[in-house]
Amino acid sequence: MKLGTEQAIDEFITYLQLEKNFSPYTVAEYEKDVKEFFDFLKTESIMDLDDVEYSQARLFVNNLYDQQLARTSISRKISSIRSFFRFANRKYGIKEDAFRSLYHPKKEEKLPQFFYEEELEQLFKANLGSDRKSLRNMAILELLYATGIRVSEMTSLKVGDADLHLGIVRVMGKGRKERYIPFGHYAAEALKAYSEESRPFIMKEKLHDSLFVNLRGEPLTDRGVRYILDEMVKKASLQKIYPHMIRHTFATHLLNNGADMRTVQELLGHAHLSSTQVYTHVTKEHLRKTYINAHPRA
Structure with a gap:
């Protein structure tokens, strides 16, 4: 050419x-x-x-x-x-x-996969541990579920981006759009344990401010997070996971428990509400299955 x-x-x-x-x-x-x-x-x-x-x-x-x-x-x-x-x-x-002038193929009607609350509890319990690797892995899992952030957003976090006292994390999303997301005490405790009892010892003499690191003390990559989550799922004897599944779970659980659509849109960092509305189909399907399983004459 x-x-x-x-x-x-x-x-x-x-x-x-x-x-x-x-x-x-x-x-x-x-x-x-x-x-x-x-x-x-x-x-x-x-x-x-x-x-x-x-x-x-x-x-x-x-x-x-x-x-x-x-x-x-x-x-x-x-x-x-x-x-x-x-x-x-x-x-x-x-x-x-x-x-x-080429049209995109019509999207397949495929609902996002997510964990039910009891499955997620099983995932957390199976991966409890006090060693440095376990503390790091739990901090990753807790933060992903607590905030719904993308893996790429999480691996870009710096040490100062997570405020453990206020329970807020600063995230740089797509198009360099900044947003602040709250997280609860479970994620705060996991991050505190990782920051005090794991990261400093893994880092050794490495000098960088990436929040999450691999076991060699280098910044954790997206691929590294996928590997970690796969290992955690194997421990819990659950189905194979992909990182976005935790993001789907975050959104679905919020809507199932009464959060409004606009709030979830802002937390996820979606530019358009239509991107968030797919989760309403997930929650409706969840309600339908619950009804069929629970109603005597369903």
Whole structure:
């Protein structure tokens, strides 16, 4: 291609990291999606990005359907590549029509998975411990459930972001939007124990202010959190977990216990109420199942 693809991708990645402030995980997904499309263009003998037309974009998406990928995955790839072409249009004058006119697949009606309160209690009890690793892991779990923050937001926390006296954590969300989220005494106690009895000893001579660290004293990554949660779930003999499931649980439990939608939206850091409204479907389904199980003539 006339435009050096490696250079274009590198500059696009830098843009996502510095200007869009995307998490490392999200940036990696965007990079993978764009490179996948470039590989496809080579098979179609398209050597110049300006030669990309709607027909190639449509064929690429059809190939994704043939691979039986989930609609959410296909939609993400379209968004990633569309973002790249918008960037390339502004930076290099490359036309962006091909993906701009491509529709996203209709979303699958899939309700967010969450833990019931008794399952979550089982998860907490199975992972109690007084060693340094257990104290750190419990602080992670308590804070995720207490605040509903994203894993990327949690791994970005600094030591001074969590005020244990006021029970508030300062979070930098998507688009560098700052918000303050309260947390209760369970999370406060877990954070206090971790901060006093675990983190200083794990850190040794390391000098940085990341709140959560791995066992080598380095800042904890998103991938590290996923591994920790998987291990905690195995201890509790529960189903496989993904970090966003705790965020879903946080929102669902709040709504089940009477919290209003706008408050939950603000706590989650959702820009649009529609993103929060999916949890009303979860709570309605929960009510329906409770009714069927409890009513004598259901």
